[in-house]
Amino acid sequence: MQNRVISRKDLASFVDDLIKTKSAGEVIGIKAQGNKFNFGPLASAAELRLDYDISLLPPKKYFFPQTETVLKYEVDKTPKVEAVAAEKPLCIIGVHPFDIRGLLLFDAVYGGKDPDPNYFLKRNNAVIIGVDCLSPNPKAFAASMGTNVTEEGFDLMLTDLGGDYFVTVGTSKGHNLINKAKTKEAGAPDLEKRDKVRKEAEKKYQVSLKMKKEEIPALLDATWESKVFKDRSETCFSCGSCVMVCPTCVCFDVQDEMALSLKGGERYRRWDGCMLTEFASVASGENFREHKEQRFRHRMYRKGKYLVERYKYLGCVGCGRCASACLAEIASPAETYNLLKEAK
Amino acid sequence: MVMQLTAKQSIHLPRTAELIRVEKLSDREKVFEFKFDDGKELGQKPGQFVEVSIFGVGEAPISVTSSPTHKGSFELAVRATGGVTNKLHTLDKGAKVGIRGPFGNGFPLDTLKGKDILFVAGGIGLFPLRSLINYVMDKRSDFGEVNTLFGCRSPQERLFIGQLAEWDKSKDMCFLETVDRVPDDEWKGNVGVITTLFPKISFDPKKTYAIVVGPPIMYRFVIAECLKKGLADDHIIMSLERRMKCGVGKCGHCQINGLYCCQEGPVFTYAQVKSLKEAV
Numbered sequence: 001m002q003n004r005v006i007s008r009k010d011l012a013s014f015v016d017d018l019i020k021t022k023s024a025g026e027v028i029g030i031k032a033q034g035n036k037f038n039f040g041p042l043a044s045a046a047e048l049r050l051d052y053d054i055s056l057l058p059p060k061k062y063f064f065p066q067t068e069t070v071l072k073y074e075v076d077k078t079p080k081v082e083a084v085a086a087e088k089p090l091c092i093i094g095v096h097p098f099d100i101r102g103l104l105l106f107d108a109v110y111g112g113k114d115p116d117p118n119y120f121l122k123r124n125n126a127v128i129i130g131v132d133c134l135s136p137n138p139k140a141f142a143a144s145m146g147t148n149v150t151e152e153g154f155d156l157m158l159t160d161l162g163g164d165y166f167v168t169v170g171t172s173k174g175h176n177l178i179n180k181a182k183t184k185e186a187g188a189p190d191l192e193k194r195d196k197v198r199k200e201a202e203k204k205y206q207v208s209l210k211m212k213k214e215e216i217p218a219l220l221d222a223t224w225e226s227k228v229f230k231d232r233s234e235t236c237f238s239c240g241s242c243v244m245v246c247p248t249c250v251c252f253d254v255q256d257e258m259a260l261s262l263k264g265g266e267r268y269r270r271w272d273g274c275m276l277t278e279f280a281s282v283a284s285g286e287n288f289r290e291h292k293e294q295r296f297r298h299r300m301y302r303k304g305k306y307l308v309e310r311y312k313y314l315g316c317v318g319c320g321r322c323a324s325a326c327l328a329e330i331a332s333p334a335e336t337y338n339l340l341k342e343a344k
Numbered sequence: 345m346v347m348q349l350t351a352k353q354s355i356h357l358p359r360t361a362e363l364i365r366v367e368k369l370s371d372r373e374k375v376f377e378f379k380f381d382d383g384k385e386l387g388q389k390p391g392q393f394v395e396v397s398i399f400g401v402g403e404a405p406i407s408v409t410s411s412p413t414h415k416g417s418f419e420l421a422v423r424a425t426g427g428v429t430n431k432l433h434t435l436d437k438g439a440k441v442g443i444r445g446p447f448g449n450g451f452p453l454d455t456l457k458g459k460d461i462l463f464v465a466g467g468i469g470l471f472p473l474r475s476l477i478n479y480v481m482d483k484r485s486d487f488g489e490v491n492t493l494f495g496c497r498s499p500q501e502r503l504f505i506g507q508l509a510e511w512d513k514s515k516d517m518c519f520l521e522t523v524d525r526v527p528d529d530e531w532k533g534n535v536g537v538i539t540t541l542f543p544k545i546s547f548d549p550k551k552t553y554a555i556v557v558g559p560p561i562m563y564r565f566v567i568a569e570c571l572k573k574g575l576a577d578d579h580i581i582m583s584l585e586r587r588m589k590c591g592v593g594k595c596g597h598c599q600i601n602g603l604y605c606c607q608e609g610p611v612f613t614y615a616q617v618k619s620l621k622e623a624v
Contacts, residue, residue, distance in 0.1 A: 070354060070356040071354070071356055071357065073399045073400075075399050075400050077440070078360065078381075078440055079360060079399045079440055079442070081357065081358065081360065081399065081442060082351075083351040083352060083354035083356065083357040084351060084354075085349075085350075085351040085354055086351070109594060110594060111347065112593065114355055114592035114593070114594075115347050115349060115353075116349075116354075116355050116594060117349035117350060117351055117353050117354055117355075118354065118355075118356075120347045120349050121349060121350075121351075124347065224621055250594065250596065251595055251596030251597070252589075252590075252594070252595050252596075253589065253595070253597075254356070254402070254403060254589050254590070254595070255402065256399065256400055256401055256402045256403075258400045262400075265399065265400050267356060267397075267399075267402075267403075269356075269595075272595070272596070272597075274596065274599075279596075279597065280586070280587065280597065280599075281587065282585055282586065282587045283404070283425045283426035283429065283587075284423075284425060284559075284585075286560060286585070288586065288600075288622060289622070294622075298599075298622075301601070301602070302599075305602065306599070306601065306602035309602055310602065
């Protein structure tokens with residue numbers, strides 16, 4: 001598919017047109033929120049902040065919301081139960097490559113032999129317009145995780161060339177959309193410029209892994225007993241901030257809530273995470289990860305070993321959100337893996 | 345990636361079932377017999393579990409205690425301990441619940457066929473194990489020698505007492521039981537933890553598979569006894585407890601290291617468990 005180059009002005013018109021016509025669904029974009037950034041419904045292209053470093057929450061929230069009703073029921077003598085899952089066409093603009101890689105992991109987890117309609121009914125129709133991250137967050141290490149760029153998982157990918165944007169076309173859906181905008185065909189010099197911009201951005205990452213990412217599973221295999229887990233988790237508040245902001249944290253809890261009428265209610269699922277105290281406890285009172293050291297270690301193994309063994313994707317994309325959110329400053333997987341390597 | 349799905353395929357949607365019988369087993373445990381409203385069988389393997397829904401309260405993972413050789417209905421034996429199970433204990437015949445499943449791998453019937461079997465049940469570990477014991481008793485000629493050991497804390501906590509008496513009388517198995525302690529003098533049986541029964545039985549470790557289900561603390565000691573008797577690691581089979589919320593390998597709650605108790609388990613061999621640091 002032919003890549004394009006689009007001017008800032010024409011990109012703004014393209015986005016405003018998407019908002020006005022809703023031709024690709026409701027338009028979500030990356031916007032400023034105080035002095036930070038977050039994804040939200042876009043009222044106009046002027047709100048877009050494609051120069052952002054990181055969003056507070058990853059875009060997974062549009063496919064896997066913080067809370068989501070999955071069943072509605074009436075508690076008559078014979079209960080009437082109905083599954084709740086609906087399509088919602090969305091166009092998300094400004095997704096960074098590492099967050100796209102997070103979504104690819106989600107696709108693997110929520111697919112498989114028992115695919116989840118609540119996820120895929122929203123995900124299947126979504127248009128993803130990515131943007132290369134040129135000003136990485138100080139805690140990010142996506143370059144070490146190989147997720148600072150992606151060749152898959154987007155319909156269109158924007159790269160800020162200074163004046164114009166390079167538009168990498170990923171799918172025919174993306175091709176048909178960008179065809180409606182005023183663009184130029186991208187030539188070899190444009191492609192060269194795109195790659196140069198990406199290379200320069202790669203150098204801006206301040207945190208890096210002191211090993212190849214492929215070495216993480218073997219490193220963890222050799223360090224289960226390491227003191228690093230205990231030392232590093234000592235100041236953990238078990239607040240769960242790290243897992244709540246993570247683009248690859250897929251876990252959920254399921255709860256029931258009765259309506260005030262007591263004639264019916266709904267079952268909903270909501271984000272849950274293995275760093276929270278009760279995550280691995282059972283009704284008898286046994287908690288299989290009672291100590292914060294165990295929970296801390298589990299998260300590191302989950303990210304660096306278990307998920308990659310199961311789904312081929314590492315469970316960390318190096319976005320830096322957990323490290324930014326953690327009050328105790330212990331959440332960064334890169335820092336822990338580096339400490340494990342040093343202590344070995 | 346595109347998967348054509350509808351809400352009806354929801355991983356959360358249960359089938360409704362009617363409670364057709366309730367029987368008290370002890371102060372804290374009851375057995376509930378259910379029949380699906382659509383008339384279909386549960387179709388479980390011994391050792392599998394279901395998610396029981398009480399609408400307005402929630403869902404809980406419960407092992408199936410009846411054998412698949414028993415048709416037309418299925419039984420769940422439940423200790424009242426959490427929100428759902430306490431509510432379940434208040435229900436009478438005719439009440440409706442939701443059921444999802446069966447989930448999990450169940451006991452390896454193909455491996456066990458033709459082999460000698462040592463059942464070791466501790467407390468309510470008897471509930472999941474009973475499905476396999478009854479299965480073996482119903483297909484008795486498919487299996488070799490059967491030894492069954494049952495232990496619980498006190499005579500008051502014995503479960504399925506009628507069935508224990510049947511097994512005790514049966515010529516098809518050697519049955520021994522013990523209680524940890526005796527608050528009164530009426531108990532004439534064995535006293536001591538379940539491992540004290542091991543010296544009283546003999547079996548050929550090459551032909552025997554031990555199936556062990558009990559509280560987490562029991563596994564350590566029983567596995568040691570099994571190994572002492574010469575059982576190989578992959579001849580020791582156990583069923584582990586975790587909080588399976590979704591049953592389909594998504595919610596993350598039942599992970600044991602990299603495995604999901606609801607997918608690769610709840611039945612594991614000791615050979616597997618040995619490499620899983622979080623298992624027991």
